Every structure is written in C-alpha cells, then in structure tokens.
Amino acid sequence: MDRKITLAYGDGGELAHKLIQQIFVSAFGNRDASRFDASFLSLKSGEIAVTTDSFVVKPLFFPGGDIGKIAVSGTVNDLAVAGAVPLCLTAGFIIEEGFPLADLRKIVRSLADEAAGAGVEVVAGDTKVVEKGGADGVYINTTGVGLKRSEGAIDPSRIAPGDDILISGPIGDHGIAILAARGELGLMTELQSDCAPLNKMIDAVIEAGCDVKMMRDPTRGGIATTLVEIAEDFHATFELSESRLPVRDAVRGACDILGFDPMYLANEGKVVMVVAHEDTQKALNAMRTFSEGESAAVIGQVTGKGIGQLLLETPLGSKRRLHRLSGMMLPRIC
Amino acid sequence: MKTLFEPKDPAVAKELARKVIGLADRCREKTGTVPAFMEVCGSHTMALAKTGVKLILQGHVNLISGPGCPVCVTDQKQIDAMIEVAESDDRIVCTFGDMMRVPGSKRTLMSAKTEGRDVRIVYSPIDAVKIAEENPDREVVFLGVGFETTVPVLAAAIQLAAQKQLKNFSMWATTKLVRPVLRTLLTVKKVKINGFLLPGHVSIVLGGNAYQFLVDDFRMPGVISGFEPVEMLSAIYKLLKMVYEDKPEIMNNYKSVVRSKGNPVAQKLMNEFFQPCDEAWRGIGVIPQSGLRIRDKYAAFDARKKFSIEVGEPKKTLCRCGDMICGLASPEQCLLFGKACTPLHPVGPCMVSTEGSCAAHYAYMRKEG
Numbered sequence: 067m068d069r070k071i072t073l074a075y076g077d078g079g080e081l082a083h084k085l086i087q088q089i090f091v092s093a094f095g096n097r098d099a100s101r102f103d104a105s106f107l108s109l110k111s112g113e114i115a116v117t118t119d120s121f122v123v124k125p126l127f128f129p130g131g132d133i134g135k136i137a138v139s140g141t142v143n144d145l146a147v148a149g150a151v152p153l154c155l156t157a158g159f160i161i162e163e164g165f166p167l168a169d170l171r172k173i174v175r176s177l178a179d180e181a182a183g184a185g186v187e188v189v190a191g192d193t194k195v196v197e198k199g200g201a202d203g204v205y206i207n208t209t210g211v212g213l214k215r216s217e218g219a220i221d222p223s224r225i226a227p228g229d230d231i232l233i234s235g236p237i238g239d240h241g242i243a244i245l246a247a248r249g250e251l252g253l254m255t256e257l258q259s260d261c262a263p264l265n266k267m268i269d270a271v272i273e274a275g276c277d278v279k280m281m282r283d284p285t286r287g288g289i290a291t292t293l294v295e296i297a298e299d300f301h302a303t304f305e306l307s308e309s310r311l312p313v314r315d316a317v318r319g320a321c322d323i324l325g326f327d328p329m330y331l332a333n334e335g336k337v338v339m340v341v342a343h344e345d346t347q348k349a350l351n352a353m354r355t356f357s358e359g360e361s362a363a364v365i366g367q368v369t370g371k372g373i374g375q376l377l378l379e380t381p382l383g384s385k386r387r388l389h390r391l392s393g394m395m396l397p398r399i400c
Numbered sequence: 401m402k403t404l405f406e407p408k409d410p411a412v413a414k415e416l417a418r419k420v421i422g423l424a425d426r427c428r429e430k431t432g433t434v435p436a437f438m439e440v441c442g443s444h445t446m447a448l449a450k451t452g453v454k455l456i457l458q459g460h461v462n463l464i465s466g467p468g469c470p471v472c473v474t475d476q477k478q479i480d481a482m483i484e485v486a487e488s489d490d491r492i493v494c495t496f497g498d499m500m501r502v503p504g505s506k507r508t509l510m511s512a513k514t515e516g517r518d519v520r521i522v523y524s525p526i527d528a529v530k531i532a533e534e535n536p537d538r539e540v541v542f543l544g545v546g547f548e549t550t551v552p553v554l555a556a557a558i559q560l561a562a563q564k565q566l567k568n569f570s571m572w573a574t575t576k577l578v579r580p581v582l583r584t585l586l587t588v589k590k591v592k593i594n595g596f597l598l599p600g601h602v603s604i605v606l607g608g609n610a611y612q613f614l615v616d617d618f619r620m621p622g623v624i625s626g627f628e629p630v631e632m633l634s635a636i637y638k639l640l641k642m643v644y645e646d647k648p649e650i651m652n653n654y655k656s657v658v659r660s661k662g663n664p665v666a667q668k669l670m671n672e673f674f675q676p677c678d679e680a681w682r683g684i685g686v687i688p689q690s691g692l693r694i695r696d697k698y699a700a701f702d703a704r705k706k707f708s709i710e711v712g713e714p715k716k717t718l719c720r721c722g723d724m725i726c727g728l729a730s731p732e733q734c735l736l737f738g739k740a741c742t743p744l745h746p747v748g749p750c751m752v753s754t755e756g757s758c759a760a761h762y763a764y765m766r767k768e769g
Contacts (some may be wrong), residue, residue, distance in 0.1 A: 077421050201720055253523075320404065324444070324523075325754045381410035381451030382417050382629060386764055392743035 070166045076195025079313075083197040085193060089171055093178035094188040105189040107154065112212040115150035116143060120207045127175065128247040130258030133206055134177030136161050136334055139208035143283040147337055148264040149220035150212030156190040158207040163198045173204060182261035188211070211259045218272040222280040222300045222340070227370040227372075228277060230346040231304055232355050234259065234267065235361040236312040239287050241331030242320045257316040260335035260358075267356040268337060276349040277342035284338055287391045290329035292338060294376045303370035303379045305385070310360065310365050327376075331392045340368060346394050416633040417456050422749075423640045424460040430644060436462035436592065437639055438727050441599030442469035442755025443627055449764035451629040453636075461636060462592060464727035465583050465757035467681065470546045471498045472749045472756045475680040476714035478574045480504045482543045483512060483571055484709045488743040492518045492535060494528035495543040498753040502630075502747060505714045525571070528561070532561065532569035541703045544573040549601040551575050552666035552691055555673040558694065558701045572703040573694055575677060579610065580690035586618050589684070589726045596622040597632070600654050605670075607662025608652035609615035621648035624658050647749060658689055670735050673698055683722015692741065721748035724757050731761040738762060 075081045121137045145152040243259040284292035353359030376388045431493035445465045448454040475538045483504040486493040500510045513519040532540035537735040544554045561569040564571045614620040625635035679691025694702040723729035741747040758769045
C-alpha cells in the first residue's frame with residue numbers, strides 16, 4: 067500500500083477494497099459481516115437506544131487518547147448515561163487526501179481496542195476520501211446501539227430535594243489537555259485527557275442497586291452547562307459547593323493563566339449523577355473500584371423543586387447562579 | 401485530589417469577610433456613606449465577582465470597577481483600525497484572544513476570520529514573531545493592547561524581531577498607562593470613591609512606590625492586592641482601616657511579587673522601545689501622555705507607520721461602556737445589558753473580555769436565567 071491516502075482509495079475499486087480489508091476489517095474482526103451491505107443484529111426483546119456523534123478533534127493524537135478512542139468513548143458514554151447497555155456501533159471515516167496510512171492504521175487500531183475494551187462490537191463502517199483541504203485529516207462518525215435497561219431505569223422526574231449530585235472524577239482534564247496539545251498557547255503540561263468509555267463503571271453503579279435518577283456526561287460546555295440543562299429541563303434547584311469540586315492542579319493552574327473556568331471545560335470521561343442520598347456511599351464505592359472513578363465525589367445536593375437553576379456556593383458562603391457557557395472561551399490578556 | 405478551592409481557605413476567608421463587614425459598617429456610621437473602592441485591574445474585576453467577594457460585601461462595601469480591562473478601555477476607532485489591518489489578503493494578523501469578538505463599527509476580527517482572513521490567537525506576542533519567521537513571504541501584524549503589564553512583553557517581541565532582522569513583522573500598539581488615568585478619574589471625572597484597590601500585575605512592573613501621588617495630591621489611600629479571596633479581602637480591610645482612621649497611605653499587600661521599585665528590567669525594555677504619547681480612552685477621551693507608542697528608532701516595526709489605515713468616526717450606540725469604565729454606571733444601569741448585549745452578541749467591549757465589568761457581572765452576578 068502507499069504511504070498516504072490518495073483519492074483512488076475512495077473510488078470503490080481495488081485500493082478501496084485493500085484499505086477496508088487491511089486496515090478496517092482486520093482491526094474490527096468482522097470479516098463475515100463485511101461481505102454484506104448491512105449487518106444483522108439479534109436483539110432480545112425490549113427497547114433499543116440509538117445515538118450518533120461526529121468527531122472532529124484537533125489534534126488527532128493527544129495525550130491520553132486520539133480521535134479513534136474518543137469516537138468510541140463519546141458514543142458509548144452517551145448510550146450508558148441514557149440508561150442503556152451499549153451493544154455495538156458503526157464507524158464512518160471521512161479522510162483527507164494525503165493523510166498518512168500509518169496514522170490511519172493507528173487511529174483504527176485505537177478505535178477497535180477501545181470498542182473491544184468497552185465490550186461493544188463495530189458492526190458496520192464506511193470510508194470516504196475527500197480532496198486535500200476538503201477535511202482536516204480525519205473525521206469520524208460513530209452511531210451506537212444499546213439495549214435499554216429493564217431495571218435501574220433513569221427517571222429524572224423523581225429528582226427530589228435531598229438527592230446528592232456526584233461526579234466520577236476531576237473536571238476539565240480533556241479541555242486543557244487538548245488546548246496544550248495544540249501547542250498554540252505556550253502551555254506545557256503532562257496532563258492527559260480523561261477520554262474513556264464509562265459503561266462498565268456505570269454498570270457497576272446500577273448493578274449495586276443504586277437509585278440513579280439522572281446521569282449525563284459533561285462534555286462540551288463542561289459540568290456547569292450540563293447541570294444547568296438538567297436543572298432547567300426537570301425544574302430542580304441544584305447547589306454545588308466550590309470547595310468540593312475535584313480539579314487537578316494542572317487544570318487549575320492553566321485556567322488561572324488563561325482566564326478559563328474549569329466548570330466550563332470539556333470532559334470526555336466523566337459522568338455526573340443525581341443519586342438518592344441513601345445510595346450515595348454505595349455509588350461512590352462502586353465508582354471508586356474503577357480507575358476512571360477513583361476520585362469520585364459528592365459535589366452538591368438537590369435543594370428544591372419547581373425552579374430550574376444551578377447555584378454555586380463560594381468558599382465565602384455566598385451563592386451565585388451558574389449559567390450555560392456563553393460563546394467560546396477565549397484566553398485573556400494578562 | 402485538590403478541589404476548586406483549598407479547604408483551609410474558606411474558613412480564613414469567611415472570618416476575614418466578617419471582619420471587613422464589621423469595619424465597613426463602622427466606617428459608614430462614622431462618615432454617613434457606604435465606603436466605596438475602585439479596582440483598576442480587569443483580573444480583580446473578574447476575581448471579585450467569581451469568588452463571591454463582591455456578593456458577600458454587597459450593601460457594606462461598594463466595589464466599583466474602574467478602567468482595568470485593556471480591551472474595554474481601547475478606543476473604538478483603534479478597534480476599527482485594527483480590524484481594518486486584517487482586511488488584506490497577504491497579512492497574518494495575530495492578537496490576544498479577547499480581541500477577537502470586540503465589535504468594531506462594522507465587524508469583529510472573528511467575523512473577518514470566518515470570512516477567510518488569516519487572524520490567529522496567540523498567547524504571547526513572541527509567538528507572532530515566530531509566525532513571521534515561518535512565513536517570510538507574508539506580513540505579520542500583532543495587534544497589541546494592554547497596560548504596563550503587557551508592554552514589556554510587546555517590547556521583548558520587537559526586540560526579538562529586530563535581532564532576527566525580520567522585515568515582515570510589525571505591531572499595531574495601542575497601550576495604556578495606569579497612573580494618568582487614575583489622576584483623570586479623580587480630577588476630570590470626579591469619581592466618588594474612598595480608595596483604590598491597586599492592580600497586582602501592573603504593580604509588579606511599576607513597583608509599590610508608583611502611586612504615592614494619590615496620597616500627596618488627593619489624600620486617597622490605595623492598597624496593592626493579589627487575586628485570591630483572602631488577599632483581596634485583607635486589602636479591602638486595610639483600605640477600610642485607613643478610611644476609618646483618616647490616615648491615607650499606599651500599602652503593598654502583595655509583597656510576594658511586588659517590589660517597591662518594581663521590575664527594572666521590564667521598565668528598561670519599555671523605555672527602550674516605547675515613548676509616551678497622548679492616548680484616547682474609550683468613554684473618557686484623550687488623556688495627555690497616557691499611552692505608549694513605538695519609538696521612531698523602531699518605526700520599521702510600527703504597523704501604524706508601515707500601513708496606511710484610514711477609518712471613519714465610529715457610530716454611536718446606547719452602550720455605556722464608557723460610563724462603566726469610569727465607575728459612573730453599573731452594568732444593570734445600561735439599557736442594553738443582558739438584552740441586546742450579551743457575551744454571545746456583545747455591543748461593547750466590557751461584555752467581551754472575561755475581565756470586563758459587564759462580562760463579569762453577566763457570568764457571575766446575574767440572577768435571572
């Protein structure tokens with residue numbers, strides 16, 4: 067094979083066949099299914115969950131992950147937090163002409179490894195090649211299918227005062243790791259993105275019998291935007307305590323320098339949960355047995371019903387209201 | 401694992417806040433008015449709102465945001481000129497992130513970028529010099545706004561470009577000096593305050609001795625402060641104490657980084673590459689000798705001289721950024737605030753920079769959804 071993707075790889079002929087067989091089918095191990103135009107899935111009875119997400123992360127490789135890993139974790143996590151057990155996913159690749167095959171191989175391998183680790187099968191895929199400048203390296207779309215849980219279903223209508231708000235670990239790692247990896251802001255840090263599939267950890271919490279009323283993965287917009295949305299959608303008042311929010315030194319330092327707020331930075335391997343108070347310890351224990359959840363913590367409480375709002379208690383005891391991220395966060399001057 | 405705030409901080413800060421409130425109330429009994437202090441540093445504006453200091457002192461101490469955000473004090477005409485610089489195809493325009501969304505009369509640098517102009521956000525002007533080196537066929541222009549904190553770095557960038565003998569690097573500098581505007585606020589604008597919370601970063605360059613004129617000419621106390629809740633609260637406490645005892649002084653409450661004579665290396669760099677000039681401040685007008693321009697000796701790096709940029713008079717809007725900067729209006733007194741003017745669609749610069757008083761108020765003090 068060539069060392070770089072050319073437009074000929076996208077023409078459906080010999081090269082396209084080679085690309086699919088040597089890079090994709092060999093990584094996903096689905097040689098039988100790949101002979102047909104569609105895959106057939108045997109499902110047990112019940113409802114299925116479907117979600118789709120496109121990945122355009124820049125740079126494609128970053129500390130703690132790459133676009134292949136994030137394409138799995140993003141979609142798997144969306145299924146898991148919605149209350150489904152992820153079963154399989156599809157992967158569509160849009161590749162820019164001239165993209166190094168070695169990098170593509172690495173990305174596909176990473177996607178396959180993550181999917182295997184999360185216990186989901188890659189059942190269908192597609193590749194397109196666009197001319198140079200038509201895309202930025204590689205874009206990936208993944209669509210995930212999961213089976214809705216029959217027990218331990220998510221029911222945000224039951225969110226009630228007294229419930230605890232939990233997070234599985236420190237906030238903002240992905241946002242700062244990506245910013246640093248872009249190398250544009252002179253930031254040097256060994257911080258890794260938190261990008262990871264969380265379905266097994268979430269399984270453990272549900273299987274421990276915890277009453278999880280709502281959960282979501284706080285990706286773009288950060289934990290503040292995510293919790294504002296839940297609070298508003300389900301008319302509850304959430305109160306977070308600033309002194310309980312876990313954040314790494316590197317993230318806090320970078321935010322101080324750049325004028326960012328960790329509450330609005332993206333996470334790719336975190337889950338926030340609203341849990342009945344009596345089950346909080348059980349949920350924390352379950353999360354803490356996983357490396358992704360070793361710093362799981364209670365960060366606040368549901369304090370009211372009716373008005374949808376997110377409040378933050380500052381270390382001085384004053385409470386301020388948090389809002390959605392408004393526009394882009396831009397680095398400040400001094 | 402650390403948390404957003406260290407566990408030992410809240411207890412100290414809470415106790416300090418209690419003391420500040422107590423002393424503030426005694427001041428009010430003595431003088432008959434709520435003590436008012438002005439911060440003149442954008443990072444203070446943001447930190448006071450974000451940490452909840454401003455909220456907890458509400459009704460006891462009136463904290464007024466002065467001209468501290470470099471973007472906010474930049475004259476509309478300069479913004480228009482800077483956007484105009486980006487209009488040429490052969491240029492790469494580099495700037496600090498804050499500048500991207502500041503509305504000019506017609507558009508923003510962000511919209512210029514969307515339309516295909518090469519506008520790049522850099523964290524340091526030194527990065528712009530690197531970009532010039534990597535793109536010898538194109539003109540690289542750095543748009544430099546800032547106070548004394550930023551000017552030494554601007555100077556260092558020019559120095560580097562001169563050392564490398566770059567012909568394609570220049571800077572559009574519109575920089576401001578803190579001391580002349582403090583004097584103007586007290587004389588021309590007659591702001592009603594009892595003291596200044598003096599800027600931490602600017603003072604690192606200028607030194608603690610730079611503000612003695614406030615006491616000598618105006619009997620106005622000032623305390624140089626850091627940015628942690630405890631640092632700001634203790635600075636406010638010291639201000640209150642001076643007001644209560646009527647013994648104005650300039651105090652350095654940020655001794656870990658601010659020396660009495662400042663940073664002589666930074667000052668030397670500034671003087672080598674920049675000379676004082678009359679400068680227009682948004683909402684205030686021209687203040688004599690309140691800005692810095694690139695010295696004639698380095699005219700080759702001065703984008704104002706390199707390119708001929710003509711811009712018309714900016715159109716007037718209902719935006720009250722000018723009043724905001726002088727502490728003559730609070731964000732909620734502006735008809736546009738939170739309605740026509742939000743961080744997504746800012747009308748004035750105070751809503752753009754995270755350090756702007758309107759943006760800080762919108763993000764951290766707004767109560768409605």
